[in-house]
Amino acid sequence: MSANDEAQGSSLSDPDLRVRALESILTGKNYVAPEALDLIVEAHETRIGPHIGARAVARAWVSPSYRDELLLDATAAVAEFADAGRVGDQLIAVENTAAVHNVVVCTLCSCYPWDVLGLPPVWYKSDAYRSRTVKEPRAVLAEFGVVLDPNVVVRVWDSTAETRYLVIPMRPAGTEGWDEDALADLVSRDSMIGAGLAREPGAQP
Numbered sequence: 049m050s051a052n053d054e055a056q057g058s059s060l061s062d063p064d065l066r067v068r069a070l071e072s073i074l075t076g077k078n079y080v081a082p083e084a085l086d087l088i089v090e091a092h093e094t095r096i097g098p099h100i101g102a103r104a105v106a107r108a109w110v111s112p113s114y115r116d117e118l119l120l121d122a123t124a125a126v127a128e129f130a131d132a133g134r135v136g137d138q139l140i141a142v143e144n145t146a147a148v149h150n151v152v153v154c155t156l157c158s159c160y161p162w163d164v165l166g167l168p169p170v171w172y173k174s175d176a177y178r179s180r181t182v183k184e185p186r187a188v189l190a191e192f193g194v195v196l197d198p199n200v201v202v203r204v205w206d207s208t209a210e211t212r213y214l215v216i217p218m219r220p221a222g223t224e225g226w227d228e229d230a231l232a233d234l235v236s237r238d239s240m241i242g243a244g245l246a247r248e249p250g251a252q253p
Contacts, residue, residue: 101164101214102235103129105246106228108141109219119143122214126164139164142205143216144242149200150215151189151242153181154207161212165237172241182206192243205242215242222249 104126108115118125122141139161142150154160158173171177181188185202189195196202205213217239223231234251238244 098237106231159207217246
């Protein structure tokens with residue numbers, strides 16, 4: 049069966065097929081061991097990723113003292129949720145409020161806190177997002193479904209290789225008394241970039 053036949057008969061998405069093809073080439077030429085790839089995938093699925101940031105946000109929602117720690121030194125505060133006991137240096141947390149909405153972009157390339165938010169979304173690396181978010185942040189946010197009151201101040205943070213950002217989204221109404229695990233399920237990756245809001249109770253992930 050040719051690669052084209054396999055692609056036509058496969059239920060995998062185009063990006064998945066491209067990844068499989070690249071993996072086959074790299075392992076076939078002995079550039080990368082299959083075991084090493086498995087470890088990388090397993091790490092991103094279980095040990096690092098958006099669940100770490102979500103747990104930190106949920107803790108900040110229920111604990112004012114932890115919230116203060118997170119805003120003061122996010123690298124140290126988030127580390128307790130990382131299995132490796134450490135996250136990237138110079139992680140800065142910024143908090144969304146009724147008066148201020150923060151959104152993160154990397155104007156030079158695609159700097160992103162992988163160890164806290166996992167793999168970056170494709171749109172985060174796009175030229176359109178990187179350029180337009182600085183020039184017209186409200187318009188970009190509206191395209192993501194985040195329509196802000198004109199009185200809300202929008203702050204755009206430019207992520208770099210030295211400094212990464214974590215947005216603490218506003219806690220959804222109707223979650224009083226919820227525990228951290230339940231609250232963490234409401235924290236989406238996009239809300240920790242500022243391109244989205246935390247999920248409302250009962251909303252589908």
